[in-house]
Structures are given as C-alpha cells and as structure tokens.
Ligand code: NIG
C-alpha cells in the first residue's frame with residue numbers, strides 16, 4: 001500500500017474535527033476544533049486516509065507513486081461547501097441595479113413585476129443548453145474560489161415543466177464537472193405569474209403536480225421563501241408538512257426582510273436549515289437551538305443585506321452564543337447576490353455579524369456540509385471523507401478574513417485530483 005496523494009508541511013492544518021461530534025458545530029465547539037500546526041494529509045483513491053502532525057507521517061507509505069503537494073507552511077483546509085445558491089437561471093438583473101440605487105426596495109421591485117418574476121421570464125425563454133452553459137460557467141468561478149460542493153436551488157421556472165427542467169439542468173451540471181452539486185427544489189419561491197394573488201392554490205399545484213415527480217433520493221431538499229410578497233407562515237407550514245410527508249428534508253428562506261416567525265415554524269418541523277435569518281431575534285434563536293438540540297443550522301447570507309442596501313444583518317454572534325450552529329453562504333442569485341465570492345461572505349460575517357475567524361471557517365465547511373446533508377462526505381479533514389482540500393496562500397487562520405475581497409486559494413483538490 002502507498003498513499004496516492006500527500007499534502008505535507010501544512011503550516012496550519014484546519015481539520016474541523018472535534019473529539020465527540022455527532023452534529024453541527026454549535027456554541028463553543030464552532031471555534032474549538034482541531035488545528036494541527038505543521039501537519040499532513042494523506043489520501044488514497046479519492047479519500048482521506050490519514051491526517052496528523054508531520055513527525056507522525058508514515059514515510060513507508062510515501063513512494064515514487066505518491067503525488068506530493070508541498071504546502072510550505074501554508075494553511076490547508078477542507079474544500080468550501082457552498083450551501084445555498086440559486087445556480088440555474090436565465091439572463092441577469094443588471095437593469096434593476098439603478099432602480100435600487102434610486103431607493104426602490106427589493107419588495108417594491110418584485111411587486112412591480114420585476115425581481116424574481118423578471119428572472120422567471122428570462123429563464124422560461126432560455127433553452128436547456130443556454131441554462132446549462134451559464135451554470136457551468138458559474139461553477140468554474142466557484143471552483144476558483146475553492147468551492148468543492150455546492151447546493152443549487154430551482155425557483156425561476158414556477159411552472160411544472162420549467163421547474164423540472166431546472167432540476168435536470170442542475171443535475172447535468174453536476175455530472176459535467178468536478179464540483180459536487182446537491183439540488184434543492186424551490187418551486188415555492190413566489191407564486192408563479194399564472195397564480196398571482198393565489199399563493200395557496202399555487203402551493204397546492206406544486207404538491208399535486210410537481211413534488212410527486214421528484215425523487216427525494218436525487219433531490220433531498222424542499223425549500224420555500226416565507227416573506228411578504230412570497231408565502232405566509234401558515235401557507236409555508238402547510239407546504240412543508242406536505243413535503244415532509246413525501247419524504248423530503250426541509251429548508252426555508254425566512255426572516256430575510258421581516259420577523260414573521262418562519263424560522264421557528266420550520267425548525268419545529270425539523271428543518272435541516274433556516275436561511276437568511278437577518279430579522280431572527282436572539283431569543284427565538286435560543287428557543288430553536290434548545291428545541292432542535294442544535295441540529296438545525298442557521299445559514300447566514302451577509303452579502304445579501306450588503307447588496308440590498310439593508311442595515312440589518314443576522315446577529316450571528318448572538319446565535320452562536322445561544323447554541324445555534326451557523327453556516328455562511330453567498331446565496332448566489334441574480335437578484336440579491338450576484339457574487340460567488342464565499343470568502344467575502346466569510347469576511348463580512350466576521351465584520352457585520354461578529355463571528356471569529358475560527359467560527360467563520362467552520363461556517364463555510366463542516367456546518368455548511370451539515371446544512372445540506374453532506375456531513376459524511378465532506379466539510380472536515382478526517383479519514384473516510386472525500387479528499388476535497390484547499391491550499392491557501394496565507395500562513396495562518398487569522399489571515400483568512402483579513403485580506404478583504406481577495407481569493408486566497410492557491411490549490412484546489414477534489415476527490416484527490418488537483419483541479
Ligand atoms: O435568497 N429571497 C428570496 N430568494 C433569493 C433571491 C432571488 C432573487 O431575487 O432572484 C434570495 O435572496
């Protein structure tokens with residue numbers, strides 16, 4: 001036996017492991033995971049097989065057949081897990097940027113028939129090939145930022161055929177390149193244009209016509225946008241209950257622009273993640289953490305308030321102190337975040353939400369993996385997980401959030417292959 005790949009002399013090896021973990025990293029554990037100074041990672045057949053300090057490396061397993069990556073004192077960590085994107089869409093919304101600068105809000109633009117509905121028109125008009133090529137181009141960009149697993153939502157079709165088409169495109173995009181794509185169904189983004197003013201009827205259509213045609217094995221998550229102008233808490237509850245009944249795991253976009261109670265409702269139903277949460281109060285976060293025993297992950301999206309010119313950012317510090325596990329994502333989409341820079345999202349989570357560098361790194365790796373059911377595959381450096389790794393051009397964890405807006409990635413390895 002010999003190692004097929006060895007990354008050695010890692011200055012800070014960020015393992016993201018803790019001694020007794022059986023859930024997302026919550027409370028003090030979100031920052032108290034293991035960092036190995038001067039470490040190595042060894043892989044075989046696309047999997048991690050050994051991780052440790054350099055003096056413990058078994059030299060007998062390093063042969064002429066071993067590909068060696070010399071980290072030379074740099075930070076090495078798991079590939080980033082991008083746990084909330086709207087990857088597949090037609091067109092873009094650059095034409096709405098100036099409206100926003102003139103003071104129109106996100107919900108004003110949506111109510112006028114723009115926003116999400118404008119992307120729905122462009123998406124319905126696009127061919128599968130156009131949607132696929134655009135998604136593939138975005139995946140190349142994500143990969144350059146070190147993203148090795150990515151969740152991709154539908155939600156710009158809003159009719160049976162187009163929503164199913166978007167799922168197929170997301171799955172095909174996953175097959176055509178190395179980043180692992182995990183699809184989610186967000187047919188309940190807003191009521192489709194054919195159901196204006198009839199949110200419940202639209203959800204009933206999804207439950208009757210669309211959900212039965214989707215396999216929870218291939219598409220594990222059903223998501224909904226609970227917000228004024230989208231779906232009420234009562235309608236969201238009804239829909240998520242139906243989805244759960246059909247075997248799907250649950251997610252919600254909630255407390256993005258108002259405190260309606262969607263996060264607490266979804267957590268009560270056992271949601272895997274509650275996303276946005278900018279208006280979620282710390283007391284409600286504490287109730288969620290207690291009720292779910294720290295299993296539901298709050299996915300925070302700090303680039304969204306920045307891009308929507310909103311002052312309110314999720315109180316991430318208070319969430320972690322309350323025991324709620326936190327993940328961070330870009331929310332990449334054409335309306336509220338056209339950025340794929342997950343490092344910038346991490347940096348803003350430190351600057352605007354009060355996370356420490358160690359908490360923020362856990363939020364884009366292991367906790368993000370938990371929030372999309374990929375915790376057995378990726379998110380930490382431990383034997384048995386897929387060999388998804390990054391070598392960064394910085395020497396310490398502390399420098400990761402410091403170089404604002406830069407991409408620190410030097411080397412991307414997915415499934416043991418250098419990309
Ligand atoms: O997560 N908030 C709802 N949905 C997306 C934005 C979608 C869009 O504006 O196109 C989000 O921010």
Ligand code: FE
Pocket residue numbers: 084085086253331333
């Ligand atoms: Fe989103």
